[in-house]
Amino acid sequence: MYYEDLEPGTGRREPRAWLHSSAPVLSLNGEWRFKLSAGPAEAPADVMTPEFADDGWDELTVPGHWVLQGHDRPRYTNTAFPFPIDPPRTPAANPTGDHRHWFELPADWPDARTILRFEGVDSCFKVWLNGVELGTSKGSRLPSEFEVGAHLRPGRNLLVVRVHQWSSGSYLEDQDMWWLPGIFRDVTLRSRPADGIEDVFVHADFDHVTGAGTIKVDCVSTGPARVLVPELGLDLAPGESVTVPAVEPWSAEIPRLYDASVVTPGETVSLRIGFRTVTIVDDQLTVNGRPLFFRGVNRHEHDQYRGRAVSEETMRQDLVLMKQHNVNAVRTAHYPPHPAFLDLCDELGLWVIDECDIETHGFIYTDWVGNPVDDPAWAPMLLDRMRRTVERDKNHPSIVIWSLGNESHRGRVLGDLAAWTRERDPGRALFYERDRSYAFSDFYSLMYTPLDELERIGSRTEEVPEETADHPELEARRRALPFVLCEYAHAMGNGPGGLADYQRVFEKYPRLQGGFVWEWIDHGLLLPGATDHVYGGAFGEKVHGANFCLDGLLFPDRTPSPGLIEYKKVIEPVRISGAGSLTIENLRSFAPLDDLEFVWSEEVDGVEMRSGRLEVPAIEPGASAELPLPVEAAVPVEPAADGAGERWLTVRAVLAKDEPWAAAGHEVAWAQFPLPAHSAQPGELAEPARAADPAQPATAAVRRQPERSGDGLRLGGGEFDARTGQLTRLFGLPTDGPRLDLWRAPTDNDNGQGGRNATVTAWRAAGLDRLExxxxxxxxxxxxxxxxxxxxxxxxxxxxxxxxxxxxxxxxLSLTVAVVPDGPWNGSAITQPCENWPRLGVRMSLPSSLDTVRWFGGGPGEAYADSRAAARVTRHTRTVDGLQTPYVVPQENGSRIDVRWAELTDADGNGIRVEGAPYFQLTARRWTTEDLEQAKHRSDLTPHDRLYVNLDLAQNGLGSASCGPAATADHTLDVAAYTFGLTWRQFGGR
Known part of the structure; x- marks a missing residue:
């Protein structure tokens, strides 16, 4: 059975480059007839014949997945195969989808060779044209081409494709994603002129010393060909190498492309050529003589409605968002993307690690027994995938690294793939992470490395891996390799925390060349008519990865998450700092800062007083400049009427002109500096002002006395229960609280990975979720x-x-809260230690009519101890609903950090104001922490007729323990004694 054998395919053409050709192309995308059978045995035997009656079949959109169009169900797994492991055999229940499509061949279609091209079919298929079998193919995310000219007819033609969900190829495609069968990329007919162009391989190198570019274009053609680069005045024969004395090189920062073409009498192929040279020098990956630094993301192809059938418009949206958020690199996890995505990377400027369609992760459940990458019998199928990857994508300057695949352990066949790739394309580096001997990789790489280990790697004091302990040559080679963290900062739910800490270590050591956050987008699916995104387990699967697919910097609808806003701030390519003056540092590798302008503003208590533009000299890559503070900003001004005179200088770097990915004025980087609140020397910076202690009244204030009235007690604007001391009304508003709160609705990172590495385990064991x-x-x-x-x-x-x-x-009305731990928090003979708390603060309820929240402090988005770099100190306003972060799986969210004061008001502007001593973290929502903890989807959250407000001294950091390290000691809320204060005032005209 072809779907279970170890043949990569039959009847296919040799792999070749993705080319933009002038030859006619006919798209076969659209509505096809479709029928799903339980398995190959149940599928109709004569489906390929034109006479077959498909009148009762359904319509299916191609490209598309049948499981997202009402047939069978999606399945999500992280590591496990969703079928018994018995390679290369498939389960008996092997859904088989028959696709039939009648198409009209245009009357003017050339009388020449024609090929049928599939860009991606998951996971194995057989194809017939007009009843004639053309062949078979495996390799879901790779193209397949078949010669069809002899079988085409004038007028109507019938294309039939039988797709099997499971095949021997499925054992190579266990890539932490939804299993989504079908024809999910484009299907086209392509005319091949008799004197046309079959393949092109562009070699365009750049000499960073002389500025010269060397170009050679290899061409396989059936007619005489010329290579034209009009802008450089070049007219070359294929294979002819020419050095141009001066060219502008391509980089992700300056994506300079030269339009070129290969011309034969019957066809023209359009090219966009980027000159760049990739080398590894002294343990650093360099391009054009300069070391690269990856501010990267891992990107699966995903659309909330269409799965991996992603449109070009969506691809562009992804890349524009990446550029707008300072991302400069993409690892195509864990397969080659649609080829149009790579065109866009060339155009907009992203470094790319192009990964082969190989991952055998599920063999961890057999202790890697039977792993295909260590079995020579699988070599033809594996090498076929590497060849199809390299040949299709070889002309993209954005691709600087080929990846052999992902999480497939170790194996001899990986050496075959590496050897072939190096011979075919020596102009790029080679990557593979999971073989810890790194015998076939040009990089030392790990995943989710803790910070202390990353420090040791940077300083070359890391321990020797067991794979190289007895192999001195391999160990010496490994220690000389550049290091790239191919996955880190697992962006699942509320998080990741610690991004700034990772960036600090990356930038400290030249050997560390950055990393790639896991991952770009949540893989939530939104089914027709639904309001909640679904994740693993939603379809009754017995084996699934639950919500582990919701681990992106974008929500499923492509809205940036707080994690992406934080990442943008952390990886700014321009650093603005100050200590008596301003220092502007260009962290780019290639581009000067002449595309930016620098503007400043001065605020007092969050109100802008003055603003201007900084005159910044030309700053080349890697250089910096020191500037005086704006003269005006050092002159004190009067405080705002409702503030304390806290002054801040904000400096912003914005685009000076429109770019293809953002308009002029788009903010690239920013920094804030506290200024003295009173007389100071020009240029002086100061520590941030702190709010007054509400427990220490001003000298002129009149202290109120408690007044008893029956079972009640009044003190200033507060009414209390005399028996319990509980506040019941606040300036006339009913309330419940405030009282101590140590619990938060666990985040995905609190929960860890399947209970492992879970801080919440110790918290629950300590009873923090059931306090009396x-x-x-x-x-x-x-x-x-x-x-x-x-x-x-x-x-x-x-x-x-x-x-x-x-x-x-x-x-x-002022409150001071003093907290002292009591009893064996450090554990006993039976209980385990509890070393930190989720939160420390008070919770209270207020009327739901107080819907508008205005505050002076960090914002505008949520922030926590280890995810606060993007919090900007000023005045912010949100509705209560606008404070919520809509994680697909509800969890603790919405905290605003370093709040000096906050006002909660109704539609008439009346309400209360709360001030902190010191600052507090503010959370306000229409449901309780307990509601959040119980909810599985956003629709499970039913608003109450009250607001629930947390005023916290602190919360524990977030970390990345859903797949990585927990929050570091610097960001944990230790079990200890604390004191903090709050003051409430009536606000508005009530």
């Missing part, structure tokens, strides 16, 4: 209300002694 509050004492004195409590979980001996100390001054 006991009032021990309510003490009323002349000017104070003190409530002493113990907060502790059932069944355990540890807890938290919490004292609430209330005072009132004029129109302000």
């Amino acid at each position: 509050h006991r009032v021990d004492q309510v003490e009323v004195t002349d000017h104070e209300l003190t409530v002493r409590t113990r907060v502790a979980p059932d069944g355990l001996g540890h807890g938290v002694r919490t004292t609430y100390h209330w005072t009132a001054n004029d129109d302000a």
Whole structure:
């Protein structure tokens, strides 16, 4: 059976480059007739005949996946195969889709050779034209071509394609993604003129010392050919090498392309040529003589409606978003993308690691017994995939590295792939991460490396891998390789945390050439009529990867997540810093900063007072310039009416003119600097101002006395339960709280990977999700209300002694909260230690009518201890709903950091104001933490008639433990004693 054998295909043409040809092309995309059978045995035997009646069949859109068009179901797995491991055999239940398409051959179609081209079919197919079998093919994300000219007829023609979901090729395609069968890329007929062009291989090198470019274009043609590069005045024979004294090189920063063509009497092929030379020099990957630094992402092809049937418009949208967020590199995880995507990378400027369509990850469940990459019998199929990758994509200057595949362990056949690739294309580097001997790779690489290990790698003090411990030559080679972190910062749910820490280490050591965040987009699917995106397990699968596919910097609808906003800030290619003056550093490798202009503004208490433009000299790549602070910004101005005189200077680098990926004025980089609030020397910077301590009233303030009334107690604007000391009304508004809160709805990173590396395990074991509050004492004195409590979980001996100390001054009600751990938090003979808390603050409820939130502090988006680089200090306004981050799987979200004050007001502008001492983290939502924790989809969250407001001293960092390290010690909220203060005031005209 062809779908179970080890043949990569039959009847196919030899692989060749993706070419833009003048020869006629007929698209066969559109509506096809379709029928799904349970397996090959159930499929109709005579489906390929023109006489076959398909009147009762369904319509199916091609390109497309049948499981997203009402037939069978998608399946998502991360590592496991969704069928028994018995290579190369397939399960008996092997869904088989028959596709029939009648098309009209144009009357003017040339009487010449014609080929039928499939850009991608998952996972194995057989094809017939007008009843004649053309051949078979495997390799889902790779093209297949068949000669069809002899079988075409004038007028109507019948194309029939039988697609099997499972094949021997499926054992090579276990790539942490939805299993989505079907014809999901374009299908075309392509005329081949008798004197046409069969293949082209562009070699365009750049000499960074002399500035010269050397070009040679190899061509396979059936007629006499010439190579034309009009802008350079070149008219060359194929294979002729010419050096041009001066050319402009291609780079991701300056994607300079020269239009060229290969011309024969019957055909013209259009090319876009980029001159660049890829070499590894002194343990660094260089292009055009300069080391590269990858600010990268891993990108699967995904559309929330159409799966991997991604349109060119969507591809461009992806790349524009990458450029707008300072991403400069893409690893095509874990297969070659649609060829149009690479055209766009050439045009817009992205470095590309082009990865072959190979991953055998599921063999981890057999301890790698039977792994195809270590079995010579699989060599033809594996080498076929590498050849089709390289041949199709070889003319793209954006591709600087070929990848042999992903997470396929070690094996002899990988050596065959590497040897062939190096011989065929010595002008690019070669990558493979999972063989830790790195015998076939030009890079040392790992995934999800902790920061301390990354430091050791950068300083060359890392431990010797066991794979090279007994092989001195291999170990010496490994230590001389450049290091690239091919996956890190798992962007699942709320996170990733620690991006700034990784960037700091990357930039510290020349050997470290950056990395690629996992991954670009959430793989949520939105089914017809649904409002919630689905993930693994939604279709009753027994084996699935749950929501592990929701790990992107974009939400499934391509809205940037807070993680992408943070990443943009962290990887800025321009660094603006200051200590008495401004330093502007160009972190680019190739481009000067003449495409940017620098603007500044001065704000007092979040209100802009002055602004201007900085005169910045030309700054070449890798260079920096020091500038004085804007003179005006150093002159103090009066504070805002409702502020404390806190002054900030903000400097922004923006595009000076329109670019293909953004309009003039688009912000590339920014920085903020505190200025003195009072008289200072010009140019002086200062520490940020801190809010006043609400527990220490101003000298002139009038202290209020508690007043008893029945079971109640009034202190300033607060009404309390006299028995429990609980605040029940705040300036006339009903409330419940505030009271100590140590719990948050666990994030994906809190949950870790399947329970492993999960901080939430210790939190639950410590009972933090089931705390009980006991009032021990309510003490009323002349000017104070003190409530002493113990907060502790059932069944355990540890807890938290919490004292609430209330005072009132004029129109302000102030609270100081003192927290002291009590009991064996460090563990006992039975319980495990709990070293940190999810959060530390108070939670209270307020009327839902207080829908508008205005604050002075970090924003506009959410931020946490280790994901706060993008938080800008100014005034921000959002609705309560606008504070929420719509993660597909609900979890803790929406925290605003370093809040000095916040106002919650109704439609008339009336409400309350809360101030912190020190700053606080603000969260406000229409559902409780418990609601968030229980929800599996966003629609599970039902708004209450109350707002639930958290005012936190701090929260634990996020980390990346869903597939990587947890938050580092610098960003954890240790179990310890803390004191913090809050002050409430009535706001508006109520």
